[in-house]
Amino acid sequence: MSEKVSVFSETKNKSSLSRKLKFDLEHVGFSSLPEQVHRKSLKKGFEFTLLIVGDSGLGKSTLVNSLFMTDLYADRVLDQVSDKYEKTVSITTRTAELEEKGVKLKLTVVDTPGFGDSLDASECWKKITDYIDEQFYSYYTHESGYGLERRRLHDTRIHCCLYFLPPYVRGLRPIDIETMKCLQTRVNIVPVIGKADALTKSELEILKNNILNDIDKYDIKVYEFPACDSDDDEEFKRLDEQIKTSIPFGIIGSNTVMEVGGRRIRGRAYPWGIIDIESDSCDFSKLRTFLCR
Numbered sequence: 001m002s003e004k005v006s007v008f009s010e011t012k013n014k015s016s017l018s019r020k021l022k023f024d025l026e027h028v029g030f031s032s033l034p035e036q037v038h039r040k041s042l043k044k045g046f047e048f049t050l051l052i053v054g055d056s057g058l059g060k061s062t063l064v065n066s067l068f069m070t071d072l073y074a075d076r077v078l079d080q081v082s083d084k085y086e087k088t089v090s091i092t093t094r095t096a097e098l099e100e101k102g103v104k105l106k107l108t109v110v111d112t113p114g115f116g117d118s119l120d121a122s123e124c125w126k127k128i129t130d131y132i133d134e135q136f137y138s139y140y141t142h143e144s145g146y147g148l149e150r151r152r153l154h155d156t157r158i159h160c161c162l163y164f165l166p167p168y169v170r171g172l173r174p175i176d177i178e179t180m181k182c183l184q185t186r187v188n189i190v191p192v193i194g195k196a197d198a199l200t201k202s203e204l205e206i207l208k209n210n211i212l213n214d215i216d217k218y219d220i221k222v223y224e225f226p227a228c229d230s231d232d233d234e235e236f237k238r239l240d241e242q243i244k245t246s247i248p249f250g251i252i253g254s255n256t257v258m259e260v261g262g263r264r265i266r267g268r269a270y271p272w273g274i275i276d277i278e279s280d281s282c283d284f285s286k287l288r289t290f291l292c293r
Contacts, residue, residue, distance in 0.1 A: 045104030047155050050291075051187060052109060053128065053179065054164025055116040058194030062253035063162075064109055066266065066277065067288055070096050071255070089114045089127045110158065116175055125179040132158055132186045160223075160291065161187045165248065167198040171210040177218050184221040190290075191215070191222055196250035196282050197268065197275060204250045211248050222247070243290050249283040 052060045065071055090113055098105045110131070115124055135156045142153045161183060165176060172180075183189055191211060196204055215222060225244050228237045254268045254277050265276045277284045 045106060047106045047108070049108040049110060049156060049159050051128075051132075051158045051161040052111050052164070053115055053161060053183075054112075054192075054194060055166055056113070058164045058166060059251070059253045060111070060162075060164055060194065062255060063192075063194070063251055063284075065255050066253040066284065067291065068096070068098060068107055070098065070107075089124045091127060091131045108156070121175050124175070125182045128179070129182050129186060132183075136186075158187045161189050162192050163189050164192050164194045165211065167193055167195050167204075167207065170207070172214040172218070172220075177214070177220070180215075180220045180222075181218070188223040189221070190287075191248035192287070193248050193250045195252070197252045197270075199250075208248055208250065239289070243286050246283045246286045249287045251284055251287060252277050252282040253284070 050064070052064065054060055092111045092113060093108055094111065095106065095108045098107055112128055115121075115128075118124070135158065139153070139155060139157050163176075163180060163183075165172070180189055180191075193204070193207065193211075199207065214220075225240065228240050232240075252268060252275060254266050256266065256268070258265055258267050258269065258274060260267070260274055260276070265274075266278065267274045267276045275281045279285075
C-alpha cells in the first residue's frame, strides 16, 4: 500500500513540474510592463504646467490655490491702480512640489499679470505666444541631445491654458477673440468664467451660450473632450457628459474652510448664506475632475 502511495505522489509531483515548465515556456514577461511603468512613474513623478490667462481680479490665483490645495501666491504684491495704466504683460512662473498618496507632482503655474490691464492692449498676447514657442523649442533642443541632456530633460511645455472670461460681458470681447485665435494652435484652451457668483443661474447659462456661439462664430478651437469608449461604464459616461456640457466652466474659488452643519467645507460667506464651492453651485468640482482625475 505504501508503495502505491509513493508512486502516486511521485507521479503528482512530475505532473505539477510539467505544468510549471509549460507555463515558464509560454510566459514571455510583458504582462509585467504595466507594473514596471507604474513603479517608474511613482519614482519619477509627474509634471504639469498650467497657463493662466485673463484680466486681473477674476480670481485666478484663488482658483489655482483651491484646485491644488496649496498657496502659490503667498509672496504676491498687488499693484496700485495707477501702475496699471502703462503696465504691459509679463510672464511669471511659480512651482510647487506636491505629493498625494505616494504620487509626486511638480506643478508649474505660468501667470500673465498685466494682461488686458493697460489702456492700449493691442498685441498683449504676443509675449504669451512667444513664451509658449520658447518652451517648445527648448524641449525639442534638449530631447534631440544625447546622454546627460536627455536625462536632465524637464518638460516645461504648456499642458493646458485656463482662459478666464469676466462675468460682466455678454460674450467674447475683441481681445479674447484675438488672443484665443493666437493660442489655439499652440495649447489646449479651456474657457473659464471667473467669479461666477456675480451671476444668477439663468444669467450664467445665457452667458455660457453667448460664449459658445461666439466660439463657433469666430471659428475658435478650444479643447474638445474625446468620445467615451463603448465599453466604459455608465457612471463614467454620465460624468463625461456633465463635464462636456459645463464648458465654459462657471467658477467660484475659495481658500476659506468653514464648518456648516458639522461638516467642514471650502466656501464663501454672503449676507444671505454660504456657498460650498465643491457643490453644484458652480463648476469647480467638474473642472478639478477634468484637470486632475
